[in-house]
Amino acid sequence: xxxxxxxxxxxxxxxxxxxxxxxxxxxxxxxxxxxxxxxxxxxxxxxxxxxxxxxxxxxxxxxxxxxxxxxxxxxxxxxxxxxxxxxxxxxxxxxxxxxxxxxxxxxxxxxxxxxxxxxxxxxxxxxxxxxxxxxxxxxxxxxxxxxxxxxxxxxxxxxxxxxxxxxxxxxxxxxxxxxxxxxxxxxxxxxxxxxxxxxxxxxxxxxxxxxxxxxxxxxxxxxxxxxxxxxxxxxxxxxxxxxxxxxxxxxxxxxxxxxxxxxxxxxxxxxxxxxxxxxxxxxx
Ligand SMILES: [Zn+2]
Ligand SMILES: [Zn+2]
Numbered sequence: 001x002x003x004x005x006x007x008x009x010x011x012x013x014x015x016x017x018x019x020x021x022x023x024x025x026x027x028x029x030x031x032x033x034x035x036x037x038x039x040x041x042x043x044x045x046x047x048x049x050x051x052x053x054x055x056x057x058x059x060x061x062x063x064x065x066x067x068x069x070x071x072x073x074x075x076x077x078x079x080x081x082x083x084x085x086x087x088x089x090x091x092x093x094x095x096x097x098x099x100x101x102x103x104x105x106x107x108x109x110x111x112x113x114x115x116x117x118x119x120x121x122x123x124x125x126x127x128x129x130x131x132x133x134x135x136x137x138x139x140x141x142x143x144x145x146x147x148x149x150x151x152x153x154x155x156x157x158x159x160x161x162x163x164x165x166x167x168x169x170x171x172x173x174x175x176x177x178x179x180x181x182x183x184x185x186x187x188x189x190x191x192x193x194x195x196x197x198x199x200x201x202x203x204x205x206x207x208x209x210x211x212x213x214x215x216x217x218x219x220x221x222x223x224x225x226x227x228x229x230x231x232x233x234x235x236x237x238x239x240x241x242x243x244x245x246x247x248x249x250x251x252x253x254x255x256x257x258x259x260x261x262x263x264x265x266x267x268x269x270x271x272x273x274x275x276x277x278x279x280x281x282x283x284x
Contacts, residue, residue: 008037008266008274010066011083011198011221011249013256015136016051017042017068018143020254022136024055026261031058033262039249039278041066041083044100045138049089064278068198069096070103071184072177073208080181080205083221083247084193085278094191099179104139110172111140117168118145123161124152142169143256181208185215194218194277196247201227206234213242218277223248223264245273 013019014026021029023040030038038061042048049065057063066085073080087096115130125148133148134140149161179187188195196219200206209220221227222235223246239246248266250259266274 005268006037006271006275007033007035007262008039008271008278009035009249009252009262009264010039010064010085010196010247010266010274010278011041011068011224012038012252012261013042013068013254014040014048015254016045016048016138018137018141018253018256020256023048023051026252026254027055027057027061027063029261030063031061035061035262035265037062037064037275037278039064039066039085041068041249042138043068044070044103046087046089046094046097047138049087062278066278067096067100067188067193069100069184069188070178071181072179073205074180077177078203078205079178080184080203080208081198082181082184082188083196083198084188084191085196086192086194087188088192095187096191096193099183099187103178106176107139107141110176111142111145114142114145114165114168114172118149118161118164121161121164123149125149142172181205181212182215185212185217189216196221196245199224199226199251200235201231206231206238209238209242209244213244217242217244219245219247221248222246223267224251225259225263226251227264245277246270247274 014021014023040048052065069082071080115127130145130148131140134144153161185195195217198221220235222232246267248264250261250263252259252261
């Protein structure tokens with residue numbers, strides 16, 4: 001049992017998905033911030049799991065492996081993100097991986113389409129350059145294209161291509177289909193994970209909690225920079241009613257987001273429950 005202050009950031013991203021830092025840089029920053037524990041929850045992949053085992057991690061920091069699965073509400077197509085902790089890796093792909101693979105492929109196809117369309121109207125970029133920029137990642141996120149554009153184009157040309165990039169991105173968003181939140185919840189559970197509903201304030205997804213709780217939801221991300229005080233109070237009530245754990249994290253993406261590491265952390269009164277939840281798959 002742990003007593004006293006224990007700082008856990010349970011929601012962070014590296015370059016394996018859409019963060020800007022390498023896994024080691026993320027661990028180093030967590031050490032500088034004097035976090036006691038860090039969960040790395042890259043999107044839709046397990047690619048970071050084996051890499052975390054090779055990192056240099058100080059004794060003062062526990063590092064845990066997690067994932068964030070992109071899902072949607074099939075009625076509204078609004079995104080619903082699920083955090084999964086404690087996935088049990090095996091020899092064959094986990095149900096989580098099979099489901100998430102479709103999302104990674106859609107991202108790759110859309111990034112290729114956007115890049116080729118920009119090239120067709122004269123942008124000075126190439127698919128080789130874009131994909132090599134994304135070499136640490138499990139797919140090619142669209143933000144990489146914007147980064148390369150900014151590096152190779154200037155002035156009015158840059159502004160014109162940047163505008164087109166945003167138009168193409170919006171067009172692609174309409175076609176993007178994620179698994180339903182229920183499919184996602186089941187696939188994560190079948191992969192051994194404890195499932196937490198991420199940033200319910202941003203997703204406006206708290207009305208889904210009763211149905212998800214009946215299907216085995218484990219917790220709700222109470223502390224997140226996008227959750228207002230009203231959302232946090234609502235989470236407190238739902239967690240009590242459905243006996244769910246309350247978690248917290250910053251959703252830090254390095255330079256790719258305005259949020260700071262440890263800006264939000266797990267609630268202190270849940271630390272023992274959370275350490276038990278995370279201990280299913282410790283990095284070391
Ligand atoms: Zn998210
Ligand atoms: Zn996230």
